[in-house]
Amino acid sequence: MTRGRLVALLALAALPPMIEETVLVAVRLHAARGLAPQVTAVWPYDSYHDLRWLLVYHDSWATFLLGLVVVTVARGLLSAELTALAWPAEVPRPSWGWLVRRNLQVAALATVVISPWAALSVAFSAVALSWYLFASLGPMLVLAPFLARAGVVATWWRGLPTVELFGWSALNFLVLTLAGALISTTPGWGTVGVAGLAGVANGLLWRRTVAAAVQPARVRLPRFPVAPIAIVLTILGAISAQSLIGIAASGGQGMWRPxxxxxxxxxxxxxxxxxxxxxxxxxxxxxxxxxxxxxxxxxxxxxxxxxxxxxxxxxxxxxxxxxxxxxxxxxxxxxxxxxxxxxxxxxxxxxxxxxxxxxxxxxxxxxxxxxxxxxxAGRTYYPPPGHEGWGVAAGWELRAMFWLANLPRPVKDDPDEPFVRSVLIDAPFYRNRxxxxxxxxxxxxxxxxxxxxxxxxxxxxxxxxxxxxxxxxxxxxxxxxxxxxxxxxxxxxxxxxxxxxxxxxxxxxxxxxxxxxxSLNPLWSATREADPAQTGRVCEPR
CATH class of the missing domain: 3.40.50.1820 (Alpha/Beta hydrolase fold, catalytic domain)
Structure with a gap:
């Protein structure tokens, strides 16, 4: 790789996180600043970033569908350019058109596969139950090496990814975690620089990941369709996770006698x-x-x-x-x-x-x-059935997942049960006080x-x-x-x-x-509660 291409790769990987971080600091969205480094992360952390923003910040089906098209196309184009710049010089590179088509396909596939887990992340922020957060992260680590291959290898769906691919994608998860923690610790506009450094690290990891995908040391099970099986299991896991989360959240209480x-x-x-x-x-x-x-x-x-x-x-x-x-x-x-x-x-x-x-x-x-x-609790929202509003698509995705998960369960959980809806309705109080x-x-x-x-x-x-x-x-x-x-x-x-x-x-x-x-949600905007998401403090008057 020439010095010019490396500089271009690192600049492209650093600029979007810096732009997002600048916007977040400018609008004082304190609680979301740690997400910015993921804009240029390797698959699927980048799509996980996009879908969480989209599932929270849409207020109608029209804006959701338009946003889905925009983020999918933008993600495919950005990933294609990062892949092209990261391509090892000693290996012939496919045409730009092939890379664009392939990365648009991967972006669409990632949307389908990651969306249920992003919806679980929205559910986590609605009820502040950490089991939803932990459940949504495991599949990211499992899918990362498969999707990393998908953007560069024609037969990506066959064979196990190499240990190197697992290692580089896991390292990106660690970098993103540490970058989010450092941003959360850094005051003021200094977080923009931290986001830029995290973007540079993303660029270096794109370079290593693409090289590991196109120059694998050894592919095990080269004829076996491992990736489709992993993807199907991941989607099914999002459904079965509901039952496991319910058991973990209640601590298996039943006849609870402390x-x-x-x-x-x-x-x-x-x-x-x-x-x-x-x-x-x-x-x-x-x-x-x-x-x-x-x-x-x-x-x-x-x-x-x-x-x-x-x-x-x-x-x-x-x-x-x-x-x-x-x-x-x-x-x-x-x-x-x-x-x-x-x-x-x-x-x-x-x-x-x-x-x-x-x-x-x-x-x-x-x-x-x-x-x-x-x-x-109450950091996200979705309207009741029959209404549009912030998070409408996330609500219906959660209803579908819970309906499937409830089929074998004697006690049914429902994302619209009165307990959950009472938290969503009075979110300003539960978030702040x-x-x-x-x-x-x-x-x-x-x-x-x-x-x-x-x-x-x-x-x-x-x-x-x-x-x-x-x-x-x-x-x-x-x-x-x-x-x-x-x-x-x-x-x-x-x-x-x-x-x-x-x-x-x-x-x-x-x-x-x-x-x-x-202040964006009409249901909440009339309250006298301050917003910890913007102030970083609780128990504050508006």
Whole structure:
């Protein structure tokens, strides 16, 4: 490769990320700055970048279809030019026309294959559940070497990609992750330079990737159609992932009985406690060991003011309805025990408790413990069926995926279930205030370190937090954590932060869907909430 072609390759790879980063800094879209280096990444990270922007930022079917054509053609042309410039000098290069046709085809194929996973990324930003984010990244790593071959090799669909191709594409993932983290750390316009350097790294990786594709050391299974099988499995994986995510998100809760339900409270705890289970939890009516502790029921109270058993489906109701049921339960428990009330919520249960504090008079509630709350939920949107609006195509793609995934499941999940729609409707509140203090209420959030990937870089909480290595829903039930809960309920200070939390938060920045700016959505624009996506801060007035 001549020096001139190398300079042109690196310049072309650096310029688009710098342009996107300049725009993001200019419009103050703080939470999306880490995405810019992906504009010139190798396949399929580039298409994953395009589709996440498109699925969030379209407000009708017409704009979606037009945007789909534009980004597909632009991606094919840009990739063709990068491929041409990266082509090794010692190998005859196909004609420019062949490269354009081939890369347009790859761009269209990548759109079909990557789109379901990009839609999962939108779902992640809607409900702030890290399992959706992690599920959407695995296929990128698997598909990268196959699609890298597709743009340069006529028979790309046969044979296994070489170890070199796997290695260079995995290195690009690492570079993009680190670049997103560095951009999230760099203040002001300095991020434009970081994006440019990341683009230069992309150019060098295009050079290595194209060389590894056209000059493979050895292709294993040269006659076997490996790529089509991998692509079909990837598409099917997007559907089956729904069931796995549902199981992981609920922690396999079922009859969820943490120690606070099975053991008596120490006398030094002055509260009566209501324990609010998470999404898809259930309760068979077995009472807690301590009469001062009760399970919240998503179906309400019986004629004697006692919570009734509930099935998993009951947790799918709206947060406002659950908060109203919680208010009745708080009043009944306080009347019976004459004690102040503490709320302990897990995942969705945390959201119910926080909604109750916001929407209704807090009454006798004096303490709230939130386990695995959904951090900055409501960052994306899609309208209900029969309506157009921001994210309409993403909504229908999610409905199709969930419909297929629900076929074998006894408890159906639905992207339009009242719980999800209540988060989408009141997104300004859940995005900005879920971890904000409430006057007269002692609060603490127990955050598993995995939740670091759920929040965009920046401030995420103004209440005390206790951070511990764990997955979503995996803290409550540990003896050390249970002791901290009892100590908090007894009036002690138990907050604890971990140094790696902010690092993990920044490392996840490159792979989140861009948030929809609050002021763009008519449903949200009349609120008085500030937008953390633009300010990098929470609990701020507009």
């Amino acid at each position: 120690p606070i339900l099975t053991q008596r409270l120490p006398e030094r705890v002055p509260y009566a406690v209501i324990v609010v289970g998470g999404h898809d939890s259930s309760w068979d009516g077995v009472p807690p060991a301590d009469p001062r502790v009760e399970r919240f029921s998503y179906r309400g109270l019986d004629a004697h003011g006692r919570p009734v058993p509930y099935p998993p489906e009951a947790t799918h109701q709206s947060l406002d309805k659950s908060a109203a049921l919680l208010a009745a339960h708080v009043a009944a428990l306080h009347h019976r025990t004459k004690r102040p009330v503490a709320l302990l919520g897990q995942s969705e249960g945390s959201m119910v408790a926080r909604t109750y504090l916001e929407r209704l008079p807090r009454g006798p509630v004096s303490a709230v413990v939130m386990f695995s709350p959904l951090v900055q 879920i971890l904000c203090p409430v006057a007269g209420v002692r609060m603490i959030a127990f955050l598993p370190t995995v939740s670091a990937a759920e929040a965009p870089p920046g401030e995420y909480s103004r209440v005390p937090v206790y951070q511990q290595p764990a997955f979503h829903g995996g803290l409550l039930g540990r003896r050390s954590v249970e002791d901290r809960v009892i100590a908090f309920l007894a009036g002690e200070r138990v907050d604890q932060t971990r140094r790696e939390y902010q690092l993990l938060q920044r490392l996840g920045a490159a792979w989140q869907a861009p948030p929809l700016v609050l």
